[in-house]
Amino acid sequence: QVRLCHITGGDVQEEDTDYKGRLSVGEDKALSIRKVTVQDARTFVCQVGAGTYGEGENRTELRVYSEVPARLSPCSGLSLLLQIAQCVSRNGFPLPNITWHKNGERLQPEEKMVKFATTRTRESSGLFTVSSTLFAHVTREDRSSLFHCSVHYWRQGQSLTMDSRRVNVTVFYPTEHVDLHVMPSSVLLKEGDDVRLVCEADGNPAPVFSFSKRQLEDNWQDLTPLADSSTGVLNLHNVTKSSSGLYRCQALDLDDMKQLEKEVELVVNYIxxxxxxxxxxxxxxxxxxxxxxxxxxxxxxxxxxxxxxxxxxxxxxxxxxxxxxxxxxxxxxxxxxxxxxxxxxxxxxxxxxAVQGKPRIVSISSPLYVRQNEVVNLTCKAVAFPTASVHWNVNGTAHEYIENKHIASNLTVRVSHDLLQAGATCRVSNALGFSEEHIQLLDRKTPESKGVIIVAIIVSILVVAVLGAVIYFLHKKGKIPCGRAGKQDITKPEARKDKIVVDVKSDKLPEETGLLQGANGEKRPPTDQVGQSVVCCP
Incomplete structure (x- = not known):
């Protein structure tokens, strides 16, 4: 036995052993060991002395388990090579065990098919290193198989397992089948599309690919310079109607110099x-x-x-x-x-x-209210084909605007007395005929002149009323006799001296004479309204 430490009261004294610096004693006198290794797996004794009463002791066994790291090294080779992979577990304790699995299923030794080669090494530290090599007969179907190893070990009475990573084994085999696909394959092709012809072979390593297209008289055009011979892809950009035809892919296996081929029909739709x-x-x-x-x-x-x-x-x-x-x-x-x-x-x-015909005037500035001597713009718009021209029957400055079949003319002119009376005519003509429209000009009175006319009318009415009252008064006095007809024209020069002639003149304009009407409400000409009056005897 080797004494590790001695405790007196609250003082702990460590001995010079391999545990120095890794020991500690708690208040409950429990011994703790840090950084435990496999070499610490032994029996520890606790002794307690009570002076004259003697001593007592008890023992405990420390067991140390080691996590087993598993390292898998895959091997590559031809289908006839048997070494698949090697699995190594280092620094394990107790002695671990290694098993092999393919695609999740455990492999068992089988004559001429599966074999394990296992070595076990005990290191100076007391830990174990275990190495296992898997040998198996592989075929073409194993090109996608995944292998891994599992390390089984014990810790605190429990069996635990640690799996390695999955590895794929490189298997070499000759080409047996070739396929040629048009991508994309889910849609109908049209002019302007980008197309890929993908040639696939099931050999490993991949064969060398070449492409060609059938021409007239069964001749074949070599397209290999346009393709990637290593990946077997032919790219056709912006295809046209002429891109349609029969394409061929050839795969050459360099191992046995065997050549396989596949053809596909490419259809490019067009309008x-x-x-x-x-x-x-x-x-x-x-x-x-x-x-x-x-x-x-x-x-x-x-x-x-x-x-x-x-x-x-x-x-x-x-x-x-x-x-x-x-x-x-x-x-x-x-x-x-x-x-x-x-x-x-x-x-x-x-x-x-093209729709053609003689011009059709669609808009004119008529009627237009103007004042004499005023500068105004006369507008005439028309549509026509062939192109038309606009003519005015009055002089002025004209500006024409033509857009497609539409033509517009603006005439700048000063309003004269003749223009005010006669108006203006717009004439639009082309090779197929002409159309014309008349623009009516109306005199626009000023507010002041209208006021003067109204005042004159009121004054005239008042004068007529006063004269009528005077005539009626003279008649009552017997100063005005009546003829047999009961009425007499008082405007005749040959009237007698005892007859009264009333001459009423108006300064109203001709267009305003409608304010004076006959007995039945009809309008009377100016000559019948001015300068005449009729006096009737009772």
């Missing part, structure tokens, strides 16, 4: 020959009709859609009928050809529809 016919082909007169026909060629079914210059849909089908055409009708139409079975495959063609 070509889109054209639109117009009946009649000559320009259409306004109010006429036209028929548009659209046609195209494709290996798949097609739909036809029509739209105008603003993109609005106007019809469906390969024919479009347009009736009662006007200048405002769209000048162009588009036929869009769509292949419903091939997403994204479509083509378009535009056609111009």
């Amino acid at each position: 070509e020959g889109v054209h639109v016919e117009k009946e009649p082909s000559t320009p259409v007169v306004e109010g006429g009709s036209v028929k548009l026909s659209c046609d195209a060629h494709s290996p798949v079914a097609l739909d036809y859609q029509w739209s105008d210059a603003k993109g609005r849909k106007v019809g469906h089908g390969n024919q479009l009928f347009l009736k009662n055409l006007t200048f405002e009708t769209s000048s162009s139409f588009s036929c869009k050809v769509v292949a419903p079975s091939v997403p994204g495959l479509e083509r378009s063609k535009q056609v111009a529809v």
